[in-house]
Amino acid sequence: MAKFKSKWVCQNCGYESFSYLGKCPECGRFSTFVEEIVQEKVEVKSKNSSMNIGSGFSSGYSKITEVKLDKSIRISSGMEEFDRVLGGGFVEGSLCLLAGDPGIGKSTLILQTAKNISNQDKKILYICAEESTSQVKLRANRLGADSDNIYVTQQNCLEEIIGQIDDLKPDFLVVDSIQSVYSAQILSSTGSVSQIRECTNIIMRIAKQYNITTVIIGHVTKEGNIAGPKVLEHMVDCVLNFEGEKYKTTRILRGIKNRFGAVSEVGVFNMEDSGLIEIKNPSELFLSDRENITTSGSTVIPVLEGTRCLLLEVQALTGSSPYPNPRRVARGVEYDRLLQILAVLEKRVGLNLSRQDVYINVIGGINIQEPVADLGTALAVLTSARDCVINHETVCLGEIGLNGEIRSVDNLEIRLKEAQKLGFTRAIIPKILNKTVRGRIEKINIELFEVSKITDAIKFALGV
Numbered sequence: 213m214a215k216f217k218s219k220w221v222c223q224n225c226g227y228e229s230f231s232y233l234g235k236c237p238e239c240g241r242f243s244t245f246v247e248e249i250v251q252e253k254v255e256v257k258s259k260n261s262s263m264n265i266g267s268g269f270s271s272g273y274s275k276i277t278e279v280k281l282d283k284s285i286r287i288s289s290g291m292e293e294f295d296r297v298l299g300g301g302f303v304e305g306s307l308c309l310l311a312g313d314p315g316i317g318k319s320t321l322i323l324q325t326a327k328n329i330s331n332q333d334k335k336i337l338y339i340c341a342e343e344s345t346s347q348v349k350l351r352a353n354r355l356g357a358d359s360d361n362i363y364v365t366q367q368n369c370l371e372e373i374i375g376q377i378d379d380l381k382p383d384f385l386v387v388d389s390i391q392s393v394y395s396a397q398i399l400s401s402t403g404s405v406s407q408i409r410e411c412t413n414i415i416m417r418i419a420k421q422y423n424i425t426t427v428i429i430g431h432v433t434k435e436g437n438i439a440g441p442k443v444l445e446h447m448v449d450c451v452l453n454f455e456g457e458k459y460k461t462t463r464i465l466r467g468i469k470n471r472f473g474a475v476s477e478v479g480v481f482n483m484e485d486s487g488l489i490e491i492k493n494p495s496e497l498f499l500s501d502r503e504n505i506t507t508s509g510s511t512v513i514p515v516l517e518g519t520r521c522l523l524l525e526v527q528a529l530t531g532s533s534p535y536p537n538p539r540r541v542a543r544g545v546e547y548d549r550l551l552q553i554l555a556v557l558e559k560r561v562g563l564n565l566s567r568q569d570v571y572i573n574v575i576g577g578i579n580i581q582e583p584v585a586d587l588g589t590a591l592a593v594l595t596s597a598r599d600c601v602i603n604h605e606t607v608c609l610g611e612i613g614l615n616g617e618i619r620s621v622d623n624l625e626i627r628l629k630e631a632q633k634l635g636f637t638r639a640i641i642p643k644i645l646n647k648t649v650r651g652r653i654e655k656i657n658i659e660l661f662e663v664s665k666i667t668d669a670i671k672f673a674l675g676v
């Protein structure tokens with residue numbers, strides 16, 4: 213007979229304890245522990261099939277020199293933007309987690325993908341664990357995703373799901389969403405860390421053993437984490453985040469982990485009535501609202517997202533603060549980075565912001581993770597504070613050090629080429645020390661202002 217025991221599990225990171233803890237020692241969050249009853253040994257089996265769920269990996273060991281390379285076959289999602297984030301399409305038999313806020317468009321993206329994959333003569337099984345099949349059918353009609361190769365089932369019991377997979381033997385499996393799937397063998401409630409972890413584990417084993425390419429959809433909690441996130445992330449081959457602002461139509465697909473390709477690639481889409489439309493040149497979209505008569509507090513920065521360069525507008529607004537502690541709001545740039553930039557402006561440039569609120573916003577809803585945005589952010593703040601403008605055909609690049617020095621930037625050539633392509637004629641950049649880099653950059657038709665200090669950059673930017 214199976215033995216039961218009770219344990220307390222942090223619902224944020226999966227940390228386990230024998231007693232209740234107010235604060236999780238692993239992730240530091242408060243009040244995240246929930247009691248879960250678990251069996252000592254869980255054996256999940258299909259109710260109506262003899263499907264053998266092994267470890268999913270071949271046994272035995274061999275010399276690395278004798279290991280035969282698998283021919284990893286890629287299945288195209290039918291969308292260039294999606295394929296690039298995946299590193300060239302889904303790898304056959306891989307397990308991918310698609311995470312995002314509820315309502316952002318995860319089901320839409322995957323249904324469109326399913327339609328494209330069904331055109332490649334592949335069988336798809338779509339597990340609707342949180343919607344009815346007629347709701348999915350309605351969406352499919354809207355997206356033109358009616359296909360005889362797409363099978364849908366309204367099911368959230370893992371044991372039943374396994375039976376259906378065994379019966380249909382699909383090439384591509386979608387589980388929408390993992391938080392709604394439960395195994396009858398696990399006593400904790402649906403959506404708990406134990407359920408999510410075990411169900412994903414079983415699905416992973418099936419995917420590997422039967423070579424079924426699988427996408428698991430996962431919702432994100434309020435704090436921006438996938439519920440039970442850390443426990444899922446290390447299990448799957450690929451983690452994709454689908455992001456966007458609630459009241460805007462732009463959606464960004466970002467690779468967080470990819471065992472078969474580069475991470476930090478992004479794909480950009482627009483949510484329209486007929487579904488998600490790929491945006492092949494996002495810089496144009498992000499800069500389209502920009503006025504030609506420049507206003508103060510605006511700069512453009514060429515940022516690398518994976519292998520692609522995006523031109524992003526950074527806006528800053530400063531004004532005298534009604535609060536005892538002036539506000540600093542950073543949307544799209546790191547908060548700590550903003551504080552550092554303000555400190556440098558104060559100390560090295562003499563800009564007094566101690567009684568001023570500072571707001572930063574990056575247009576397009578993209579979070580800039582590279583420090584190359586420092587100079588653009590600093591110049592946006594400065595021009596807003598002094599109410600002056602920078603020539604609107606200028607891009608700025610450079611990391612700012614604590615002494616006000618401008619540090620070098622990699623992949624300068626790609627960034628400047630993209631800027632030139634979009635009609636920018638001037639670039640404020642760090643001093644180029646490498647001769648080969650200089651040779652290549654001088655061929656680009658863009659006027660360069662090389663600076664080594666923030667004060668020099670300000671002189672060039674304001675033309676003084």
Ligand code: TYD
Nearest residue numbers: 314315316317318319320483484485486487
């Ligand atoms: P959905 O894919 O259901 O989101 P998720 O699975 O992430 O919860 O998308 C829901 C939103 O997308 C909903 O607000 C309506 C919108 N939408 C469109 O704008 N166009 C479309 O063609 C579809 C199918 C959805």
Ligand code: MG
Nearest residue numbers: 318319320388
């Ligand atoms: Mg959905």
